[in-house]
Amino acid sequence: MLDAKDMTETAAVAHGLPPRDEDGNLRADFVDRVAEAIAAADTALLRDMVGDLHEADLGELIEALDSDLRPALIELLGADFDFTALIEVDDSVREDILEELPPETVAEGVRELDSDDAVYLLEDLDKEDQAEILDQLPPPERVALARSLDYPEDSAGRRMQTELIAVPPTWTVGHTIDYLRETAELPDRFYEIYVIGSDQRLLGAVALDRLLRTRRPVEIDELMDPERHRVRATDDQEAVARLFEHYNLVAAPVVDGDDRLVGVITIDDVVDVISEEAEEDIRALGGVKSDEELSDTVWTIARGRFNWLLVNLATAFLASSVLGLFEGSLEKMVALAVLAPIVASQGGNAATQTMTVTVRALATRDLGHANAWRVIVREALVGLVNGLAFAVITGVAAFAWFRVPELGIVIGLAMICNLFAAAVGGIAIPLVLHRLRVDPAVASGVFVTTITDVVGFFSFLGIATLWFGLK
CATH class of the missing domain: 1.10.357.20 (SLC41 divalent cation transporters, integral membrane domain)
Structure with a gap:
């Protein structure tokens, strides 16, 4: 346990200490300082050191820490911890952390994630653990995540994001732009607007650039592309990746068996799929299991x-x-x-x-x-x-x-x-x-x-x- 003098010296060293060296590797002394701050339960110092880290850097830091310090870091940071960082760590590390954290803490972190990231975080947990965490969520979020988790593994339904923007075909461009400006509950990033009928069936899509270049009185149905490439929620993720590659897509709507719009897949999800499938093929050629991780025993x-x-x-x-x-x-x-x-x-x-x-x-x-x-x-x-x-x-x-x-x-x-x-x-x-x-x-x-x-x-x-x- 650090005394007051040691904590002061640690803080002085930590301030201005870059997390990575000149070669881009995580600095060992930075990891040691973070470990010492966790052991001392110095929340203020932890926030100063890791509060502004990108989720990928934070994920690498978590993997570098001893297993007993990882849940402690998350609990000490509380609301300041970005649960997106857990998407960046090995599956076995993530599962161990989630099993150590209280369901209330995990549920609170899940609420801050995009739905596709939340599904990725929960999908490898036991059904009992999933249910325990989902029970802590508000009904609308719980139902949406449970529905995504019910889709087959490696399907578009597991990869899709349920946060999207859908408007009726009778809206004008001006009405749609005003809606985008005034509505708080919108996805952080989106590339196109989807057009749906009263039965929630997908009618088409409007790219953002076309929307912004069109005069306000024009109705959406005049702009939409009714032949927009779409994927089924049950489609295999490899097929989705090939669709994106073949047609140079940035986003694609996801529909159910009745053509009702249920989500959207974006290029960042497809990049992950391509990376995972390539890694899986390389491991398979060497006779190594696809789920083997560097952190495994x-x-x-x-x-x-x-x-x-x-x-x-x-x-x-x-x-x-x-x-x-x-x-x-x-x-x-x-x-x-x-x-x-x-x-x-x-x-x-x-x-x-x-x-x-x-x-x-x-x-x-x-x-x-x-x-x-x-x-x-x-x-x-x-x-x-x-x-x-x-x-x-x-x-x-x-x-x-x-x-x-x-x-x-x-x-x-x-x-x-x-x-x-x-x-x-x-x-x-x-x-x-x-x-x-x-x-x-x-x-x-x-x-x-x-x-x-x-x-x-x-x-x-x-x-x-x-x-x-x-x-």
Whole structure:
């Protein structure tokens, strides 16, 4: 516990202490000062130090603090704490904090958030915890959040913001502008006005720039775009992201099954979706669970990675069993044991290149039935060209190493076979898995690696056995 003198010195140091260094990293001494202020329950100093931080910086600070200090920081700041910062932290960190805070505190913070951020904050909590927090909210806010939480995970309904501006088609431009100026309960940022009928069905949208450039007496229905791109609340968030990308959208209205306007999705939500999906694909290619976080415990991470490593071990035994078929050949020519892993490894790397491009093309819908065969042929030719190139390189290297000309020819032929198989397998396996509705990002790697190992070992040792007459 700091005494009065220590607190005075801490305050003096804290004032003017920038949270980040010249490289943009969070300063360790700044984190230490904040931790000391929390331990001393110095609310005034905390407000001076972190009160003006951007929510992203505040979220990074929260992750840098010890777990027992995080809820204390929030409770000490009280109404001055921006709950948007909790959107910026790892899921496991956020869940631990929310479980430690009283439901009343969380409910008060949720009320200050946009509805999409509030849903994101609550969606990973247990149903009981969600209900306990929702019970603390006024009925209109409670009903809106509960409805959003009822939509499927990763759907537009979970991502949408229910705060929007909707007007009837009979209003004039002047009436609409006056409404925007005089109404306090409006979204912080909006890009277009939505036009709805008496039954709440979406009729169209009016962009803000067009609204402001039009004379006041003009009616809204003369300005609205009735063909405005809209999304269903049940649409998958990846489909929504592709819609935004394809049509260069900034915002899109969200409707229910009866075409009634229920929310809006904006570009900041879509950027988050694109980032999350890309990160998920990258992790899946490495056999890492999509929800693994840097803040997870050793046991959680080890348990999450174990099953996929076990599958890889089984396929590794399968590939190694090919070596057993040529045990006699390996005993008679040690050079084969030295060179065989080179062929398999080169094939694995080539397959990974093809597989990465294929999985990403499937995710972005750039690869489909219309162009699948053309791309397969192209990748096969790429594998053949690279196979020929590396056949020459490895053949010369093998000859220089072991001074056996025939060995260079053998490894060259094996390299051609394996790089061709790697290219075909790298695209064919993800396509087959996609057709079977299995995520190719998750399952492709182990199958492709097994194929390249088996083909690499079998082609090299098989050709060597035939060429040298080994038994």
